[in-house]
Amino acid sequence: MKTYCFTLSYDGSRYRGWQRQGNTDSTIQAKLEQILSRMLGHRVEVHGAGRTDAGVHAARQTASSRFETDLTPEEIQHYCNRYLPDDIVVLSCRVAGDRFHARLNAKGKQYRYCINDSGTPNVFRRRYVCVWPQPLDEERMRRAAALMVGTHDFRGFSSVSRRFKKSTVRTIHSIDIARTDGELQLVFHGTGFLYNMVRILTGTLVEIGQGTRDLDSIRAVFETGDRQLAGITMPPHGLILENVDYDSSVMAEIDARNPHTQEPAQ
Amino acid sequence: MKTYCFTLSYDGSRYRGWQRQGNTDSTIQAKLEQILSRMLGHRVEVHGAGRTDAGVHAARQTASSRFETDLTPEEIQHYCNRYLPDDIVVLSCRVAGDRFHARLNAKGKQYRYCINDSGTPNVFRRRYVCVWPQPLDEERMRRAAALMVGTHDFRGFSSVSRRFKKSTVRTIHSIDIARTDGELQLVFHGTGFLYNMVRILTGTLVEIGQGTRDLDSIRAVFETGDRQLAGITMPPHGLILENVDYDSSVMAEIDARNPHTQEPAQ
Numbered sequence: 001m002k003t004y005c006f007t008l009s010y011d012g013s014r015y016r017g018w019q020r021q022g023n024t025d026s027t028i029q030a031k032l033e034q035i036l037s038r039m040l041g042h043r044v045e046v047h048g049a050g051r052t053d054a055g056v057h058a059a060r061q062t063a064s065s066r067f068e069t070d071l072t073p074e075e076i077q078h079y080c081n082r083y084l085p086d087d088i089v090v091l092s093c094r095v096a097g098d099r100f101h102a103r104l105n106a107k108g109k110q111y112r113y114c115i116n117d118s119g120t121p122n123v124f125r126r127r128y129v130c131v132w133p134q135p136l137d138e139e140r141m142r143r144a145a146a147l148m149v150g151t152h153d154f155r156g157f158s159s160v161s162r163r164f165k166k167s168t169v170r171t172i173h174s175i176d177i178a179r180t181d182g183e184l185q186l187v188f189h190g191t192g193f194l195y196n197m198v199r200i201l202t203g204t205l206v207e208i209g210q211g212t213r214d215l216d217s218i219r220a221v222f223e224t225g226d227r228q229l230a231g232i233t234m235p236p237h238g239l240i241l242e243n244v245d246y247d248s249s250v251m252a253e254i255d256a257r258n259p260h261t262q263e264p265a266q
Numbered sequence: 267m268k269t270y271c272f273t274l275s276y277d278g279s280r281y282r283g284w285q286r287q288g289n290t291d292s293t294i295q296a297k298l299e300q301i302l303s304r305m306l307g308h309r310v311e312v313h314g315a316g317r318t319d320a321g322v323h324a325a326r327q328t329a330s331s332r333f334e335t336d337l338t339p340e341e342i343q344h345y346c347n348r349y350l351p352d353d354i355v356v357l358s359c360r361v362a363g364d365r366f367h368a369r370l371n372a373k374g375k376q377y378r379y380c381i382n383d384s385g386t387p388n389v390f391r392r393r394y395v396c397v398w399p400q401p402l403d404e405e406r407m408r409r410a411a412a413l414m415v416g417t418h419d420f421r422g423f424s425s426v427s428r429r430f431k432k433s434t435v436r437t438i439h440s441i442d443i444a445r446t447d448g449e450l451q452l453v454f455h456g457t458g459f460l461y462n463m464v465r466i467l468t469g470t471l472v473e474i475g476q477g478t479r480d481l482d483s484i485r486a487v488f489e490t491g492d493r494q495l496a497g498i499t500m501p502p503h504g505l506i507l508e509n510v511d512y513d514s515s516v517m518a519e520i521d522a523r524n525p526h527t528q529e530p531a532q
Contacts, residue, residue, distance in 0.1 A: 123277045
């Protein structure tokens, strides 16, 4: 029995998100499990680091699974890519330490939200960018983003239910806002993100950028935890999970077990 | 009666190409004509500079049309974008000189062909990039491309029928080959291109790049005009019409008639 670490990329447009839901197979997890189960001849479970929502994409999602096979990691990767639809790709498959778990070991994540506020839509990016009808003031958004960075209770900036008992405290390391090719791109790097948190933080920043919301409102959301005081939930198609971070010791162990395969470039 | 110059961008995936075909409306020209005709209350014709094939995209196609209306060019643009599907966008609409004709006045065109030979598919680019299963030797391709540049009879590098009576002599100004973001991109700049010419030139260069064809074969195709001696026709989805060139005097006249609108950035 070995533990395998998968890096995968997907266009989430057609899917109901990462996580398997009952009998439906229109999730990324279900697609991957189906193919691995067929390869092995028995059911196998796959754990993803981030449970991306319906319509959200991933440039690099990490997943882990435990099973026994005579196939090499490269053969497993090729088998998956042969049978996966063309909007899901396994970028790498490597042997990990026995106790590696993609979600439990993840120590951080990076998400990118792409907005086109230029007035000129880009047809080639339409599935991955949210079009906003007004130009956004990125300097104002940067000042607001600085107030979100750090360790806070992000309950009000999430869609978790009121009865959610676990901690809603998270740490955002950085929010970088940059204009690239006519798009305003917001990159969030943090320890973890609550349900809809990146989309609500982005919606709040967008309202600030278009001038219909004050910077002070951010403090009020932190203090009250009231979702109603935060901005809109931005649509899913502008969001992409860019990377999942692990401790360097975890990555070093994977590297040591897979001397001939390199982690794909980010 | 005024002549209008349109710049448009489209994802050609869903279409049977630019040119209207009988009763089908699944062409870009038909979509645009339909909407302008509805706006004006009578049938109107639109002339595109390049007749892109089924599945081929355009970042900047130029089109012209003559009609009378009280609407401003900006209002025409907004009307079109309101009713066009989200894979076709009018980037600009401007008043042109009375005798402006997008196809007849075009003096050059630029096409880009994108190939991913890295072994790792990019799911976000899959509709716009041709995946090639072997790494290509770009230096060898550059040497071959140099033999294609210049004024030649490109009949053998096209799908024109044997009975095609017009001249098949064209001038290619440059073929630039560069690696960008894991893709090999070939940019063709020339006076004009015959039916399938860019896709067959690319197919020939790809066979040279994978080592299954000699550079000498290019001269043989020019000398015999025999399509059978050239390479494969590459699939349409990797091809994009990037720009249409006009004489600076033509553009200066359009600029003078539209002091308040700028040509969209390339």
